[in-house]
Amino acid sequence: MHGTDTSRLMVALDVPTREDAIELAGKTGEYVAHFKVGSRLFTAEGPSLVRDLKTAGYGVFLDLKFHDIPNTVAEAATVATSLGVDFFDVHAAGGPVMMKAAVDASREEAARLNTTPPKVLAITVLTSMSSTVEEVLALAERARDAGAHGIVSSAWEARAIRKALGDDFLIVTPGIRPAWAAKNDQERVATPEVAIANGADYIVVGRPIRNAEDPGQAARLIHQAMTPAELVR
Numbered sequence: 001m002h003g004t005d006t007s008r009l010m011v012a013l014d015v016p017t018r019e020d021a022i023e024l025a026g027k028t029g030e031y032v033a034h035f036k037v038g039s040r041l042f043t044a045e046g047p048s049l050v051r052d053l054k055t056a057g058y059g060v061f062l063d064l065k066f067h068d069i070p071n072t073v074a075e076a077a078t079v080a081t082s083l084g085v086d087f088f089d090v091h092a093a094g095g096p097v098m099m100k101a102a103v104d105a106s107r108e109e110a111a112r113l114n115t116t117p118p119k120v121l122a123i124t125v126l127t128s129m130s131s132t133v134e135e136v137l138a139l140a141e142r143a144r145d146a147g148a149h150g151i152v153s154s155a156w157e158a159r160a161i162r163k164a165l166g167d168d169f170l171i172v173t174p175g176i177r178p179a180w181a182a183k184n185d186q187e188r189v190a191t192p193e194v195a196i197a198n199g200a201d202y203i204v205v206g207r208p209i210r211n212a213e214d215p216g217q218a219a220r221l222i223h224q225a226m227t228p229a230e231l232v233r
């Protein structure tokens with residue numbers, strides 16, 4: 001069985017090869033809402049891996065952080081939509097016209113294919129960099145006004161964003177470190193529980209699961225920590 005309706009866990013498939021990705025997905029899929037395919041894996045394995053993950057029944061967040069002139073981003077958004085991904089992202093710093101171009105293009109392609117359009121997330125500030133809440137809030141508001149479905153931001157800003165932008169705006173938070181995991185290069189880390197309490201809809205976890213001795217167990221523990229007791233299987 002893949003994922004659950006109740007899972008808020010996105011796992012970053014930051015691995016070098018298709019085999020590693022399929023293996024990690026197989027070990028953790030039961031607890032995962034979406035697998036995040038980022039630039040490393042996508043550059044190595046390309047769209048066929050994304051199609052294979054979708055065919056296997058997994059949710060996919062295509063994390064290529066599009067940031068270019070609006071026309072180029074719109075064309076990339078069209079292709080991402082045709083791949084059937086559930087989420088993709090763009091840099092909020094690319095500006096409102098670029099973000100709107102991505103949202104419009106994915107809607108049009110989904111209508112043409114008679115499918116559900118992917119959710120477009122805007123990257124505010126990378127969690128490895130420092131920023132102010134004001135900066136992140138301003139970017140989040142621009143993203144919302146441009147039609148983005150949500151944002152990627154650190155758990156530290158999630159509460160302020162939730163308060164300012166309301167319940168309909170998705171918040172996806174990387175930079176997650178359970179108490180038992182190493183911080184690595186992430187600056188503004190939070191535990192899964194704190195991220196959810198701060199208003200995150202989904203958390204993105206990479207190394208704490210990928211580098212764990214037992215990735216399936218790590219995914220299970222993180223899923224459990226975020227899920228109300230009555231929903232834990």
Ligand code: C5P
Pocket residue numbers: 012014038123124125126127128152153154174175176184186204205206207208
């Ligand atoms: O290994 P770790 O849990 O730090 O992985 C976090 C993942 O989230 C990485 O794939 C990274 O590229 C991504 N990410 C991030 N900060 C953002 C957006 C995405 O760390 N603002």
